[in-house]
Amino acid sequence: MRILVTGATGNVGRIVVERLLEAGAAVRALCRNPSQASLPQDVEVVEGDLSRPESLRQALVGVERMHLFPFAATASEVADLAEEAGVRRVVVMSSGAVTAGRDTGVHLPVERAVEASGMEWTHVRPGEFMLNKLWLWGPSIRAERVVRDPFPDLSWHPVHERDIADVATAALLEDGHQSAAYTVNGPEFISRRDQVRAIAEAIGQDVRLEVVTPAQAREMYLAQGGFAAANAGFLTGFEKYAREQAERSQAGKTEPVASGPVPTAEKVTGRPARTFGDWVRDHAEDFA
Template identity: 35%
Template sequence: MILVTGATGNVGRPLVDLLVEAGAKVRAGTRDPQPNLPDGVEIEPSSTPSLSGVTAIFVNSRAVGTTLGPLIDRARAAGVRRVVALAAINVDDPVEAQPSRYTGDRNKEVEAAAIDSGLEWVSLRPTIFGTNSIGLWAKQIAGGDTVYGPYATASWSPIDPRDVAGVAARALLGDDLLGRKIELTGPGSLTLREMVATIGSVIGRDLTYQEIPPDQALRRFAEIGLPDGFGPAMLTMLARNAVGPAPVTGEVERILSRPATSFAEWVTDHKGAFRA
């Protein structure tokens, strides 16, 4: 039995599908009362899932919240053999350069908990998800052809969460990734200006990214409902990313024996989010 926490999230949902397709028994931790998961998947609360019969766990720190430590302790006591942690590529950066901490991620803590658990472990360190572009830009794109934001030349190598799920499935089902901190990226580095232009190309519009000063960007982050602290951390991260291309690790292709999904391919599969 494999427990997937955050089972209806960007990574957890495709991970559940991959594990079921592989013939694994899956227990899904989720807060969604109607998760619409495959037949045969057991449903449990994300924060207090049963560990009876579980041999491996996929841990999403945002899903388990403050129960992260107790969950790992319970897993060890219950005889769980393996933990696969969802961390991030910037896990070793200063906290003030990790905006996802302000939306609930505890990347450093979940990786440390996995390594210190005494269990078999793998830590996945993905870069920014393609889905982040929806939260950052979709409302502006719905309202016009210009996206306003800071640091137009800052670079990311956005990854499709389904690729992260593919690597997670490999880590849960096989032994070849044990003991690794795996940095996962998309197949290419793109500036923010190039990412917005890519979205425009896919949805058939001539979109442009107009750089604005950091103080104006902070106001925009607040306007779209992002929590306090997110804006300054995002600006710090983007300033660091403006000095050159984002890293491209090639790990997805090496591990899954297929190319990583490009940002254009991801947008094509989710273009409805930018047309609303």
Template identity: 45%
Template sequence: MTILVTGATGTVGRHLVRHLLESGHKVRALTRDPARAALPQGVEVVAGDLTDAAGLAPVLDGVTAAHLINFAGDYRPLWNGPEIAAAAARAGVTRVTMLGGWQEGTLEPAVQASALEWTKLKPVEFMGNTLADWAGRLRARGIVREPHGDRRSAPVHESDIAAVAAAALTEDGHAGHTYLITGPEVLTPRDKIRILAEATGRDLRFEELTPEQTREAWIERGRPPEMLLFKVFGDDPAIGDGEKVEFLLKVYGAAHKAGSTVSGVVEAVTGRPGRTFAQWAAEHADAFRP
């Protein structure tokens, strides 16, 4: 069978392509720019965009299972979920996974209301967010200054999200399930800095800011380099930096039980423990070195 992977060059998609190929499956990868895809040999790369549901008919031809993402290139939820679900059903797709973003869009309810066998993937914090959030600061100065240094989360390796998706696409027993996907351990920012220091062999430090210091550092001295803010607000000029920083302070200061409790989904679905942050840090150590 042919499995379609949307977002194939993204953080999770590229791992999913690899997992499926290694399992012997035929993979078709959807990307907006095939010339820049840099995917493994054996992958059928096709041009397309989930925002153009009318153009998905040739992409879905011969596909029996599909991995869908619920957001477009700007991380905003898709507005055309019913059209995507209808196109998949017309093409004969029987099974789909849906990778959620920061917000639920129109895709999830449309797929759940269809005859498609669906599995929802709801990862918590990606380990890879550390690259976007911290790599530049740690390379340049070896220090991260943020509020709430004891906030807790169970970050998940992107390859483990992909492994759960691969199982749901190729095995029975996952239809109708919503998987909250976490890593195998609960960590604080201080823990992550310590682990990154061990992986890089550098003296890295975390300095906790008070809310007042945060406002000064992130508003008066420039916008915080936070992927979360971009995913939620995008580049909307109508939303001021102050509003964004207040939002982030609330997010950092709130207790997030679901995101800070190990779910065990990775091991339950794949049969092996999830990868640790130390493993991820070792794989990406060079990104945190000058």
């Protein structure tokens, strides 16, 4: 069975590749720059780009299942090409924003395009990535052992990237996941303040938490660049959803809006979902 993994060099895609190889699957990885992919030697790396659907024709030959990274602009064309090539199952790397009705047009068009095809489909909808804290706080922790944040008591259930990959891999390899949309969160409702404490404990050094205003944080994130700059408005409450979260936190309403436990990877994998402490231990060197 040959499986095509798009987004194979991403934070989740690399782990999906790793898991599929462990399961004995034949893995083909779609990459814009194959020479820079740095994937295991057993992976067949092919050149292609979701923004240019025609570049996928050769990559899809002989493929039975596909892990699909979301690219809304060409989603219908990619789905048509996959179905035409004989792909029978597609697992979409989507977002929990779809479940919450807050998708910005990035993920929902991809889900709908795949659903409209004749292929089996499964959507994996992760919530907040634990990795976000590495991209956001990593530079200041490494340089100054400090985290500057405007909403230290804002809490949610961040998810480990390996749990996301495990769900996607199960949906690719196992039967019984067809026409399912899995929202994947972490097992703990944990504040940013407690996340900073967990990072300090993992690296064995004090990390100071400095509370700043949203405006100060926004300017800091814009100057930092990368993930922080791209999400500065959302992270600091200048965009609607984040503003609502921040207002709830400031009012002391820190419990999840939805009643009952949030869904985690355990529903699919049968194993307890990884905690924030697990994730920090996995990434301690990245912070240190």
